[in-house]
Amino acid sequence: MRDAAPKTIYLADYTPYPWTVESVDLHFTLAPNATRVRSVIRFAPNPNASAEDAMFLHGEKLKLISAAIDGAPVTPDLSDEGLQVAVPSGAFTFEAEVEIDPANNTALEGLYMSNGMYCTQCEAEGFRKITFYPDRPDVMSVFTVTVEGPHPVLLSNGNPVLTQNHLAKWHDPWPKPAYLFALVAGDLVAHSDTFTTMSGRHVDLNLYVRPGDEGKCAFGMQALKASMKWDEEVYGREYDLDLFNIVAVDDFNMGAMENKGLNIFNSSAVLASPETSTDMNFERIEAIIAHEYFHNWTGNRITCRDWFQLCLKEGLTVYRDSQFTSDMRSAPVKRISDVIDLRGRQFAEDQGPLAHPVRPESFQEINNFYTATVYEKGAEVIGMLKTLVGDEAYYQALDLYFERHDGDAATIEDWLKVFEDTTGRNLTQFKRWYAQAGTPRVTLEENFELDTLTLTFTQHTPPSAATPDPQPQVIPIAVGLIYPDGTEALETRVLEMTKAEQSFRFTGLEDEPVASVLRGFSAPVVLTQNLSDTDRAHLLANDTDTFNRWEQGRTLARGSLLSMIRTGAAPDAKYLAGIHAVVTDTSLDPATRALMLGLPSQSDLATTLHDAGETPDPAAIYAASETMREALADTFSSDAAGLYAANTVTAPYDPGAEQAGKRSLSNAMLSLITRRDGGAAAQAQYDAADNMTQQLSALANLIRAGKGTASLTAFYDQWKDDRLVMDKWFGLQVMEAAPEDAAATAEALTRHPDFNHKNPNRFRAVFGALVMHHAGFHHASGAAYTLLADWLITLDPLNPQTTARMCSAFQTWKRYDAHRQRMILAQVDRILATPNLSRDTTEMLTRIRGA
Ligand code: TRP
Ligand code: ZN
Numbered sequence: 001m002r003d004a005a006p007k008t009i010y011l012a013d014y015t016p017y018p019w020t021v022e023s024v025d026l027h028f029t030l031a032p033n034a035t036r037v038r039s040v041i042r043f044a045p046n047p048n049a050s051a052e053d054a055m056f057l058h059g060e061k062l063k064l065i066s067a068a069i070d071g072a073p074v075t076p077d078l079s080d081e082g083l084q085v086a087v088p089s090g091a092f093t094f095e096a097e098v099e100i101d102p103a104n105n106t107a108l109e110g111l112y113m114s115n116g117m118y119c120t121q122c123e124a125e126g127f128r129k130i131t132f133y134p135d136r137p138d139v140m141s142v143f144t145v146t147v148e149g150p151h152p153v154l155l156s157n158g159n160p161v162l163t164q165n166h167l168a169k170w171h172d173p174w175p176k177p178a179y180l181f182a183l184v185a186g187d188l189v190a191h192s193d194t195f196t197t198m199s200g201r202h203v204d205l206n207l208y209v210r211p212g213d214e215g216k217c218a219f220g221m222q223a224l225k226a227s228m229k230w231d232e233e234v235y236g237r238e239y240d241l242d243l244f245n246i247v248a249v250d251d252f253n254m255g256a257m258e259n260k261g262l263n264i265f266n267s268s269a270v271l272a273s274p275e276t277s278t279d280m281n282f283e284r285i286e287a288i289i290a291h292e293y294f295h296n297w298t299g300n301r302i303t304c305r306d307w308f309q310l311c312l313k314e315g316l317t318v319y320r321d322s323q324f325t326s327d328m329r330s331a332p333v334k335r336i337s338d339v340i341d342l343r344g345r346q347f348a349e350d351q352g353p354l355a356h357p358v359r360p361e362s363f364q365e366i367n368n369f370y371t372a373t374v375y376e377k378g379a380e381v382i383g384m385l386k387t388l389v390g391d392e393a394y395y396q397a398l399d400l401y402f403e404r405h406d407g408d409a410a411t412i413e414d415w416l417k418v419f420e421d422t423t424g425r426n427l428t429q430f431k432r433w434y435a436q437a438g439t440p441r442v443t444l445e446e447n448f449e450l451d452t453l454t455l456t457f458t459q460h461t462p463p464s465a466a467t468p469d470p471q472p473q474v475i476p477i478a479v480g481l482i483y484p485d486g487t488e489a490l491e492t493r494v495l496e497m498t499k500a501e502q503s504f505r506f507t508g509l510e511d512e513p514v515a516s517v518l519r520g521f522s523a524p525v526v527l528t529q530n531l532s533d534t535d536r537a538h539l540l541a542n543d544t545d546t547f548n549r550w551e552q553g554r555t556l557a558r559g560s561l562l563s564m565i566r567t568g569a570a571p572d573a574k575y576l577a578g579i580h581a582v583v584t585d586t587s588l589d590p591a592t593r594a595l596m597l598g599l600p601s602q603s604d605l606a607t608t609l610h611d612a613g614e615t616p617d618p619a620a621i622y623a624a625s626e627t628m629r630e631a632l633a634d635t636f637s638s639d640a641a642g643l644y645a646a647n648t649v650t651a652p653y654d655p656g657a658e659q660a661g662k663r664s665l666s667n668a669m670l671s672l673i674t675r676r677d678g679g680a681a682a683q684a685q686y687d688a689a690d691n692m693t694q695q696l697s698a699l700a701n702l703i704r705a706g707k708g709t710a711s712l713t714a715f716y717d718q719w720k721d722d723r724l725v726m727d728k729w730f731g732l733q734v735m736e737a738a739p740e741d742a743a744a745t746a747e748a749l750t751r752h753p754d755f756n757h758k759n760p761n762r763f764r765a766v767f768g769a770l771v772m773h774h775a776g777f778h779h780a781s782g783a784a785y786t787l788l789a790d791w792l793i794t795l796d797p798l799n800p801q802t803t804a805r806m807c808s809a810f811q812t813w814k815r816y817d818a819h820r821q822r823m824i825l826a827q828v829d830r831i832l833a834t835p836n837l838s839r840d841t842t843e844m845l846t847r848i849r850g851a
Contacts, residue, residue, distance in 0.1 A: 251758070
């Protein structure tokens with residue numbers, strides 16, 4: 001079926017729906033190719049909207065069997081997008097029966113099947129593929145759902161009110177928009193536990209998985225209970241049903257979904273065991289469980305008026321889950337990891353043709369706006385707000401938000417108003433963070449005279465198609481001062497920059513200090529501070545802000561790599577000496593030391609070069625990064641073995657921060673050792689490994705050393721029946737391939753019998769890895785561009801959402817030389833020329849291509 005012609009939706013056009021929905025009753029009779037959905041919907045005129053005599057209901061790919069209003073059959077007008085029907089002037093009941101085909105729903109949106117199990121994904125606009133309904137988040141209602149099917153487990157939102165053989169009836173007392181609807185039916189087993197809330201409510205907790213996965217549930221359950229407790233303690237938010245269910249699904253487009261009382265998770269985002277999951281997997285699972293649970297208040301109890309307000313729930317919930325991880329693990333380590341991620345994904349997005357504000361003003365396909373900008377920059381904006389108003393006012397404002405807007409479909413205006421009302425501040429200028437695309441560039445000039453240091457900042461945001469004329473932002477700049485002897489001249493103070501240029505003075509200083517600026521990355525900006533390498537090395541060694549110590553190391557590394565790329569310079573000795581000192585400093589925690597050893601990603605270096613008006617050469621960037629790693633291997637040649645041994649964990653595996661930090665340092669050392677011993681230590685670690693973190697890191701090093709063949713086969717034989725581990729096996733081979741082999745490696749893997757492009761995890765394992773391999777993806781042959789385009793064309797008719805997300809690989813095309821630009825555009829145009837291309841992919845590629 002052909003998608004409707006692309007239509008642009010504008011924030012400015014918002015109008016309320018003419019009706020409210022008093023109640024919804026749904027009855028599902030499940031069958032793989034012919035599921036029947038009967039609906040009974042009570043409508044009443046919306047007192048806040050103007051009355052209309054014809055009603056529109058969304059509905060896509062539905063076979064209408066019958067419809068009636070107040071019991072009398074009606075024949076609605078049908079289109080690709082829904083139905084239109086004449087309605088009476090007061091309240092009325094609309095009934096319909098439709099037929100859908102879950103077994104052939106490869107888009108994984110609406111009701112679909114995964115390994116014989118039925119499940120749903122309705123955010124953002126998937127409910128309209130289940131039945132006719134006003135599928136918009138400001139229409140909220142109470143749902144009662146009956147599920148009839150042959151499966152032992154039949155689930156929906158809320159509380160069970162009736163359970164018989166092959167039939168279950170559920171009632172969710174909390175009014176909700178349709179995007180939070182969920183249904184699951186399958187042959188599943190539950191890992192169960194309980195939680196008692198702060199007011200004494202007894203909650204049953206279940207994690208439902210396929211038989212065989214029972215052994216991978218304990219960690220997720222523990223993370224859920226920790227999240228429930230944390231939200232009570234930190235935000236005063238309590239759970240509000242007697243039951244909380246999580247279901248793991250193998251075929252899923254994203255990480256997880258916060259459906260009321262019935263969260264549905266990609267199995268990669270919930271199933272964990274030491275033997276099959278890495279430390280990074282454990283940390284990510286803990287964060288996603290928390291994220292979805294926290295949505296119960298920030299998203300479900302208070303939802304979004306329209307999809308332009310997506311950051312209202314996502315930015316805030318990401319911010320909350322990052323606070324949770326900081327509390328459960330190490331706050332500086334979490335901050336550094338988040339900044340690496342923000343720079344890698346959001347800064348790249350903000351610099352290219354897909355740049356958009358945290359609250360976009362128009363879209364064609366909302367699925368294309370679940371972006372790093374909405375999520376991660378959206379969270380940064382909340383962090384800045386908290387920094388500006390202080391912790392106490394922040395939590396007061398949040399209390400007011402929950403009190404004032406509970407049960408609402410709210411807006412960013414509502415959100416900012418609670419802060420204005422709590423603090424008396426005017427947030428008009430601050431609101432630009434929601435309205436303007438682009439990353440502000442902040443430049444610092446320093447002047448020291450007698451006892452006074454003057455810091456003069458200028459800010460400038462490059463214009464973009466989305467924001468042609470950016471205005472100055474409110475930028476919180478956390479600053480500290482460090483004397484030459486390493487003592488602190490000034491503890492952290494937050495400067496509030498509001499103008500294009502602004503000076504701040506610090507008097508009464510005994511000596512000229514080094515300014516430690518943008519501590520904790522207090523704003524998502526690109527800072528230029530003309531510090532000498534000596535001053536940077538001083539901060540790297542002495543700064544009292546851990547984030548900024550890391551940042552100075554990173555800046556030195558970046559500076560050195562850029563000179564290596566530009567002039568063929570040798571690796572900077574000051575950088576190497578500084579890093580050697582911090583990494584061997586046992587007073588620092590191992591996780592931080594491991595992070596200090598990291599280099600800016602090759603894609604980040606390309607961004608920086610492009611920003612400086614140069615044309616990045618992926619091969620040169622790759623070569624410089626390799627040379628630097630060789631230099632690090634030399635620098636640590638006499639310490640690596642000792643550090644490796646000292647940080648090798650012998651105690652039974654525990655996924656907590658302490659052991660994980662040690663493993664990250666020992667594995668960082670292993671990669672330096674492997675450059676010198678040809679893989680002997682890696683082979684020993686591989687042979688001894690009793691957990692996936694150790695096994696996978698050893699395997700990666702063996703491949704890099706050219707000694708991976710036997711272990712790759714052994715790994716396959718050991719894990720061929722575990723889909724999540726096999727995803728790692730697929731991804732790692734692409735990740736560790738030499739740049740000239742990356743595309744061929746990926747291509748060969750697509751011919752492996754275990755490759756299945758219909759499974760998003762497997763598709764992303766291969767192509768996500770290819771796209772992340774900067775020098776491999778951008779290899780001068782253009783082979784990776786062609787391969788990716790071939791597979792995007794294959795996948796688009798089956799799964800537009802996953803196809804469109806993967807298109808962002810092409811967003812950086814303008815950075816590169818004319819030859820690569822031509823090759824990329826040829827592939828973009830080839831995809832765009834495909835008949836019946838989805839709205840999702842069409843919008844992405846059209847935006848990437850530009851006007
Ligand atoms: N709301 C989900 C979250 O962030 C994400 C989400 C949106 C999603 N659309 C989706 C997940 C489609 C899976 C499929 O928590
Ligand atoms: Zn979310």
